[in-house]
Amino acid sequence: MQTDRSKRVAITGLGVFAAAGRDVPSFARALRDGTSAIGEVDLFDTSPFPAKIGAQLPGFAPLDHFTPRQASRLSRVDQFGIMAAGEALRDSGIAGHYSPYDLGVSMGAGASGMLKCEAWLKETTAGRKASPSMLRGLLPDRTATAIAETFDLCGYQSSIATACSSSASSIGWGADLIATGRLKAALCGGSDCLSLLTFAGFNALRLVDPEPCAPFSLGRQGISLGEGAAFLVLEGADEARRRGATIHGYLLGYAVAGEANHMTAPEPTGADAARVMRAALDRAGVGVPEVGWVNAHGTGTQLNDAVESQAVKEVFGERAARLPVVSTKGLTGHCLGAAGAIEALATVLALKGKFVPQTLNCRGADPQCDLDYCHGGARPSGAGVAISNSFAFGGNSSCLVFAG
Amino acid sequence: MNPTSDVVVTGLAAISAAGVGTQSLLDSLKRGRSALQPVPEEILGERGHLWGRAEAFKAADYLPPLKVRKLDRCSQLAVVAAGMALEDAALTRGAVDPLRIGIALGCGFGGIAYAEEFLRGYFTCGAEGLVPMLFPNVVPNAAASNASIEYRLKGPNVTTIQRFCSAESAFLMAKRFLEEDRADVMLTGGVDELFPGMLTGLKAMGQLRSFGAGPGEGAGLLVLERGSHARLRGARVLASVGEVRSVGRFSPAALGEALDRLLPAPYAADLVSLSGTANQETLLLSRLPSSRRLDVGYVIGRSLAMGGIAMAALVSLLKPGLTGLQLAASPEGPYYAIDLYGGELVEP
Numbered sequence: 244m245q246t247d248r249s250k251r252v253a254i255t256g257l258g259v260f261a262a263a264g265r266d267v268p269s270f271a272r273a274l275r276d277g278t279s280a281i282g283e284v285d286l287f288d289t290s291p292f293p294a295k296i297g298a299q300l301p302g303f304a305p306l307d308h309f310t311p312r313q314a315s316r317l318s319r320v321d322q323f324g325i326m327a328a329g330e331a332l333r334d335s336g337i338a339g340h341y342s343p344y345d346l347g348v349s350m351g352a353g354a355s356g357m358l359k360c361e362a363w364l365k366e367t368t369a370g371r372k373a374s375p376s377m378l379r380g381l382l383p384d385r386t387a388t389a390i391a392e393t394f395d396l397c398g399y400q401s402s403i404a405t406a407c408s409s410s411a412s413s414i415g416w417g418a419d420l421i422a423t424g425r426l427k428a429a430l431c432g433g434s435d436c437l438s439l440l441t442f443a444g445f446n447a448l449r450l451v452d453p454e455p456c457a458p459f460s461l462g463r464q465g466i467s468l469g470e471g472a473a474f475l476v477l478e479g480a481d482e483a484r485r486r487g488a489t490i491h492g493y494l495l496g497y498a499v500a501g502e503a504n505h506m507t508a509p510e511p512t513g514a515d516a517a518r519v520m521r522a523a524l525d526r527a528g529v530g531v532p533e534v535g536w537v538n539a540h541g542t543g544t545q546l547n548d549a550v551e552s553q554a555v556k557e558v559f560g561e562r563a564a565r566l567p568v569v570s571t572k573g574l575t576g577h578c579l580g581a582a583g584a585i586e587a588l589a590t591v592l593a594l595k596g597k598f599v600p601q602t603l604n605c606r607g608a609d610p611q612c613d614l615d616y617c618h619g620g621a622r623p624s625g626a627g628v629a630i631s632n633s634f635a636f637g638g639n640s641s642c643l644v645f646a647g
Numbered sequence: 648m649n650p651t652s653d654v655v656v657t658g659l660a661a662i663s664a665a666g667v668g669t670q671s672l673l674d675s676l677k678r679g680r681s682a683l684q685p686v687p688e689e690i691l692g693e694r695g696h697l698w699g700r701a702e703a704f705k706a707a708d709y710l711p712p713l714k715v716r717k718l719d720r721c722s723q724l725a726v727v728a729a730g731m732a733l734e735d736a737a738l739t740r741g742a743v744d745p746l747r748i749g750i751a752l753g754c755g756f757g758g759i760a761y762a763e764e765f766l767r768g769y770f771t772c773g774a775e776g777l778v779p780m781l782f783p784n785v786v787p788n789a790a791a792s793n794a795s796i797e798y799r800l801k802g803p804n805v806t807t808i809q810r811f812c813s814a815e816s817a818f819l820m821a822k823r824f825l826e827e828d829r830a831d832v833m834l835t836g837g838v839d840e841l842f843p844g845m846l847t848g849l850k851a852m853g854q855l856r857s858f859g860a861g862p863g864e865g866a867g868l869l870v871l872e873r874g875s876h877a878r879l880r881g882a883r884v885l886a887s888v889g890e891v892r893s894v895g896r897f898s899p900a901a902l903g904e905a906l907d908r909l910l911p912a913p914y915a916a917d918l919v920s921l922s923g924t925a926n927q928e929t930l931l932l933s934r935l936p937s938s939r940r941l942d943v944g945y946v947i948g949r950s951l952a953m954g955g956i957a958m959a960a961l962v963s964l965l966k967p968g969l970t971g972l973q974l975a976a977s978p979e980g981p982y983y984a985i986d987l988y989g990g991e992l993v994e995p
Binding site for chain 2: 291292342343344347348352357361364365368369375376378379381382383384387388391392395396397398399400401402403404405406412416419423425439440443444445446447448498499500501502503504505506507515518522635636637638639
């Protein structure tokens with residue numbers, strides 16, 4: 244149990260580049276106002292699929308941010324990642340304070356450069372020639388490398404690829420890198436973009452809602468996919484204070500676990516989801532009464548939302564009925580490899596802004612989801628601690644515990 | 648040199664072009680004979696290329712037919728190798744609380760073969776051509792997760808990828824999870840698969856040369872546990888784990904600092920295992936003038952998570968009292984230096 248609060252891991256930088264907001268101020272506004280980014284998708288042809296919508300970053304023009312050469316060498320995911328990472332690093336004011344070998348990147352990866360690879364595969368499948376450069380970003384680790392190169396981060400560099408919990412796990416692991424002294428500052432987060440692979444895949448599994456996703460709501464039919472990137476800069480609290488950094492909040496602890504149950508379905512009783520929440524609280528040295536609200540994984544699928552609600556009841560007991568459990572996916576879409584990071588950022592911003600975000604798109608009360616989901620709107624909160632859950636294909640689960 | 652923590656290796660498994668099992672790998676290394684085979688001409692449209700397919704590995708020899716059909720090749724390799732490593736560590740089912748055993752696995756090209764097949768179905772036949780059962784295995788964590796499902800590994804479960812250091816990255820994580828008491832036992836290492844589409848892509852990008860004599864595939868798994876846990880159950884200790892040092896990339900302005908962080912002077916190891924493109928890192932190698940070198944890549948081919956097989960070979964060859972070093976590198980970074988000591992280190 245981590246109880247020595249002088250050794251806390253501080254959050255000194257925040258950055259986001261997502262459909263719901265292209266920087267922290269605009270994302271924070273959308274979060275507070277409940278402005279959804281889900282709408283039309285024109286990155287590829289969605290007409291063959293039952294669900295045709297998603298949270299696409301609208302009108303993104305790489306040449307507004309990168310030189311033609313850079314834009315051609317970086318995938319959409321790399322570009323999102325660099326934009327968000329740049330904002331987080333600038334916000335942290337960390338430049339010049341540490342050796343480049345004390346600055347590293349711990350990144351959650353997703354579809355990466357799949358979008359360009361799909362175009363290559365489509366052309367070559369049709370017997371046409373396509374530029375091999377389209378394959379450059381295929382591997383999920385490419386974005387971490389691109390970010391490290393761009394910002395001269397020469398310390399530890401790695402990508403976690405555990406599907407929808409990737410970037411939450413990468414943030415937890417970033418705290419370990421700080422706690423062990425391996426890094427003085429860790430840029431942690433994730434980046435992901437819409438791709439035909441994931442759009443077709445989730446549609447093929449009938450897990451996509453044709454309407455904007457409605458987490459914890461009656462009649463929910465599944466997820467809405469989204470895209471974007473978010474990063475947090477983590478540092479030891481003492482060192483951050485010594486250099487006069489602004490501290491946005493603290494990462495008190497985390498847990499990762501495997502359900503060892505099924506590749507796509509959550510363990511149905513919620514016992515494993517409850518276990519990872521309990522383990523994270525234990526690591527954080529935080530008692531159940533201290534938790535002000537839960538940023539749920541809340542995908543909007545029938546099974547996830549019912550199981551997660553059950554797990555919250557198991558962890559919080561009688562308090563669960565009064566504990567706000569929110570999903571921001573109606574706002575951001577499900578950003579897969581970046582989801583955990585975007586939701587971590589939302590949690591930190593809401594703790595800092597002293598409010599609980601709302602869960603959008605309620606279609607009615609579901610008897611299986613009978614907690615307080617803030618469907619009525621964001622509300623003021625004096626909570627000092629909140630947790631953020633992430634669950635994934637393969638049963639890979641993560642839980643992060645944040646303090647304001 | 649002393650280990651920095653009480654973490655030991657108690658089990659190993661290797662499946663590679665050299666064959667199934669650690670012994671076949673050691674035999675090939677001893678003979679110094681490459682197990683690489685010519686890539687069939689129809690794949691690349693020309694002759695003269697080699698690859699290290701694990702041809703001796705037939706999933707159906709180890710798994711029931713339904714499971715063979717359900718799992719992608721990476722998952723097949725991981726599931727079978729995990730079973731072998733657990734058996735090597737004498738960890739029978741139920742020997743460890745499922746909540747206290749986890750997996751941290753490096754995986755390079757995992758999921759891409761199924762992603763290609765899934766998308767090709769769409770590009771060929773439209774939405775009717777999509778095969779839903781392929782999609783769950785397009786994620787890189789499918790291999791580790793399928794292994795976790797097979798052996799009820801409910802502890803920490805993480806898949807890492809970072810260039811040619813994917814397995815070393817996972818190894819660092821597994822070690823930390825044990826030190827922090829997040830688990831009693833961790834499976835770690837790496838898994839990769841080779842498939843024709845991958846070779847086509849690598850050739851198109853001109854990256855086949857990064858893989859040295861040829862790309863390889865396979866799984867290399869290690870069972871790590873805290874020494875106290877191993878001693879309590881009377882486990883055989885193959886090696887003790889020392890420091891894990893890592894640098895993300897070399898800064899041209901501070902190259903010496905990177906080398907010092909990876910191999911602090913004076914540095915000595917009896918046996919150095921080279922993984923990824925470490926065999927080309929002349930500056931690092933110049934700090935190891937008298938160490939015997941082991942490069943499994945020449946024998947079985949190179950892959951992004953080959954570090955698992957390389958570490959399995961290193962531990963197998965590390966006699967008690969000898970010091971070993973796993974040195975891994977990628978052209979763009981990262982770099983890893985992992986200290987391993989043969990047998991169990993006893994406090995003087």
